[in-house]
Amino acid sequence: MAKQFRFPDVGEGITEGEVVRWLVKEGDEIKADQALAEIETDKAVVEMPSPYAGTVLKLHFGEKDLVKVGQVLVTIGEKGEALPESVPESTVRTETRPAAATPAAAGPAGAEVLATPKVRALAKELGLDLRTFAGTGPGGRITEDDVRAAGEAAKRPAVKVKAKYDLFGTLERIPLRGIRRTTAKKMRQSLDHAAHVTHCDEADAARLAARRETMKAEAEARGVKLTYLPYIVKALVEALKLHPTLNATLDEDEGEIVVKKYYNIGIAVDVPDGLVVPVVKMADEKSVLEIAAEIQALAHAARERTLDLADLKGGTFSITNVGVIGGDAATPIINYPEVAILATMRIAGRARVENGAVVVKTTLPLCLSFDHRVVDGAEAARFTKDLIRFLESPEGL
Numbered sequence: 001m002a003k004q005f006r007f008p009d010v011g012e013g014i015t016e017g018e019v020v021r022w023l024v025k026e027g028d029e030i031k032a033d034q035a036l037a038e039i040e041t042d043k044a045v046v047e048m049p050s051p052y053a054g055t056v057l058k059l060h061f062g063e064k065d066l067v068k069v070g071q072v073l074v075t076i077g078e079k080g081e082a083l084p085e086s087v088p089e090s091t092v093r094t095e096t097r098p099a100a101a102t103p104a105a106a107g108p109a110g111a112e113v114l115a116t117p118k119v120r121a122l123a124k125e126l127g128l129d130l131r132t133f134a135g136t137g138p139g140g141r142i143t144e145d146d147v148r149a150a151g152e153a154a155k156r157p158a159v160k161v162k163a164k165y166d167l168f169g170t171l172e173r174i175p176l177r178g179i180r181r182t183t184a185k186k187m188r189q190s191l192d193h194a195a196h197v198t199h200c201d202e203a204d205a206a207r208l209a210a211r212r213e214t215m216k217a218e219a220e221a222r223g224v225k226l227t228y229l230p231y232i233v234k235a236l237v238e239a240l241k242l243h244p245t246l247n248a249t250l251d252e253d254e255g256e257i258v259v260k261k262y263y264n265i266g267i268a269v270d271v272p273d274g275l276v277v278p279v280v281k282m283a284d285e286k287s288v289l290e291i292a293a294e295i296q297a298l299a300h301a302a303r304e305r306t307l308d309l310a311d312l313k314g315g316t317f318s319i320t321n322v323g324v325i326g327g328d329a330a331t332p333i334i335n336y337p338e339v340a341i342l343a344t345m346r347i348a349g350r351a352r353v354e355n356g357a358v359v360v361k362t363t364l365p366l367c368l369s370f371d372h373r374v375v376d377g378a379e380a381a382r383f384t385k386d387l388i389r390f391l392e393s394p395e396g397l
Helices: 117-126 146-154 178-193 204-222 229-242 288-302 379-389
Strands: 003-006 017-022 033-042 045-049 054-059 066-068 072-077 197-204 247-250 256-259 263-266 270-271 274-276 315-319 341-346 348-354 357-371
Touching: 003 256, 017 178, 033 072, 066 315, 117 146, 197 204, 197 379, 204 229, 204 288, 204 357, 229 288, 229 341, 229 379, 263 288, 270 288, 288 357, 288 379
Parallel strands: 263 315, 315 341
Antiparallel strands: 003 072, 017 033, 017 066, 033 045, 054 072, 197 357, 247 256, 270 274, 341 357, 348 357
8 A cells, every 4th residue: 555755843943844855756666764865954955764665656746845734745645646645745846837728819899698597606606707708518608628628727836937137138937845845034133133243353363373384294294284273272162161151042932041051153154055054063072173074073063964953952152264255344243042153264364563663463353243132332342352452362172
């Protein structure tokens, strides 16, 4: 007997996913627990295993389609078995829906409508004007079937034709899918739930640059590319210990600030489809080189789309390293429900005044966005000053 495999509730508040790639095709013989498809959720791309063995009778969605929790992904049964009538078809296909059938062309204006009283009553019940179409019966008579067909056609949604041009030229329409769609939802959620403020300052990065140079050979011997980011993570953890409300969430239902006594630092990674934030767990217990190796592995997994859901959970504070691309300032959006995020900018030589003279100093601009409901501006400034103090003494990290 055919079985329906419905997209399961995988937790974490996930309500839908996108079919990235089918790993089977209709007619394939499969085993229980065999991977059927790669599904992209709000968190990661996961392989969806089959709970049944048998033959794939039907794939109910195409690649790039959105599937909601509870909708049938696959029907599995015996080879040659007919599909049960109860299996619902996808209602969220992405391809263009064919135009609904339309009734026969209307007769000339003012022509007599040929229809029985019963047909006229049915048309009135369905809200149809018999003068708008011609019948298929003898002599153009409108039949009951004509009216019912017109009623069904009227129920079908009209095909929406998307413009390929506007007044100024050609348009390209890119579906909002996958990581980009998830990012859009998360950013909107953050702006709706937090009072964003950004505080900017900068650190003297000369000693940090020198410290990195002295440790590069040791890192390379371990197969690790040493960047500034591991030092920033270590300095950040030390500053968070002094300012615990920045390592927290706000429980709006209970009216409580929930301070986290552990330090899981999210690292924003730029991938082709958008942005993901894998998490370095227990960063306070790891060395600079251990953090460097972990960031390297997480970034690689993010770009290869092989991150585990666990890699994306549990963050208490996030860093977005804008400086790897360039720039002197930014206003990052908080990775809700966290209450703060740090944007690190480009380390470079900048003209600064020191003892009344203009000198070139190697500096690291820092931009801290925080939720003003939890953290006041003065506290954010003190936190940033302490962060700078640790960054300017990297030998102790």
